[in-house]
Amino acid sequence: MFSPLWWRRRRAEPIDDQVWLRVCRRLSWRHGAAPDAGDRARAERFLASHDIHAAQDMRLDDARRALIATLCTRPLRHLDERLLGRWRDLIVYPGQFRVRRTHADDDGLVREWDEELAGEAWEDGPIVLSWIDVLADLADPQPGFDVVVHEIAHKLDLSDGAMNGTPALPDAAHRRRWIDAFQAAFDDLNARLDRGESPPIDDYAAEAEGEFFAVVSEYHFTAPDQLVSVYPDVAAALTAFYGPARATVKR
Numbered sequence: 001m002f003s004p005l006w007w008r009r010r011r012a013e014p015i016d017d018q019v020w021l022r023v024c025r026r027l028s029w030r031h032g033a034a035p036d037a038g039d040r041a042r043a044e045r046f047l048a049s050h051d052i053h054a055a056q057d058m059r060l061d062d063a064r065r066a067l068i069a070t071l072c073t074r075p076l077r078h079l080d081e082r083l084l085g086r087w088r089d090l091i092v093y094p095g096q097f098r099v100r101r102t103h104a105d106d107d108g109l110v111r112e113w114d115e116e117l118a119g120e121a122w123e124d125g126p127i128v129l130s131w132i133d134v135l136a137d138l139a140d141p142q143p144g145f146d147v148v149v150h151e152i153a154h155k156l157d158l159s160d161g162a163m164n165g166t167p168a169l170p171d172a173a174h175r176r177r178w179i180d181a182f183q184a185a186f187d188d189l190n191a192r193l194d195r196g197e198s199p200p201i202d203d204y205a206a207e208a209e210g211e212f213f214a215v216v217s218e219y220h221f222t223a224p225d226q227l228v229s230v231y232p233d234v235a236a237a238l239t240a241f242y243g244p245a246r247a248t249v250k251r
């Protein structure tokens, strides 16, 4: 699945010591512990292998690039970085960005509307982020909200070739257990919503299996205990996948 030639080309792009200090100061209070040398090395490899583009009047300096790279690679602490695939481009808008949606119904009637997004991951293209929303997740962490984790989860999801809520896993038994746990939780969430109950997690997770994986990944990294209490099998599968996470939302 992975090309060794492509992987060998990934070299690190060093982060300046002063810049790294600023990243650490920004993140240490939030995560309970400062990013470590492994986090820095992962961020440096990310910077070397990805292009971060500024959209509209967004200004990107070294500190912002390093912060984005550190946040993007935080979910990869216990993962093979090659799971991110060949994706290369990340586009950063200063605030939420507008996308045009179209939908054709069964009668061929095409509906068009605009949506304001904080983040988006294309199946065969860039991740797009709103800088203001990235900062909001840092300044005021909320359970189940981390736009960077959400979009990175979509890229990890694609590691088995499809955005369907299941990333590439070590073997068929892992895959079976994952699908059983996630399908049961996804069905439960949809059943609760159909009955008019208030959902135990962000109801955006009910949109599709891929969104469910992305949203529960956000809980894993912001409020893991909340996920354990609602969907313990999903929480266990995510802990096995991402490794244990430290809650960023303090109660």
Ligand SMILES: [Zn+2]
Pocket (backbone or CB within 6 Å): 150, 154, 210, 211, 214
């Ligand atoms: Zn999504």
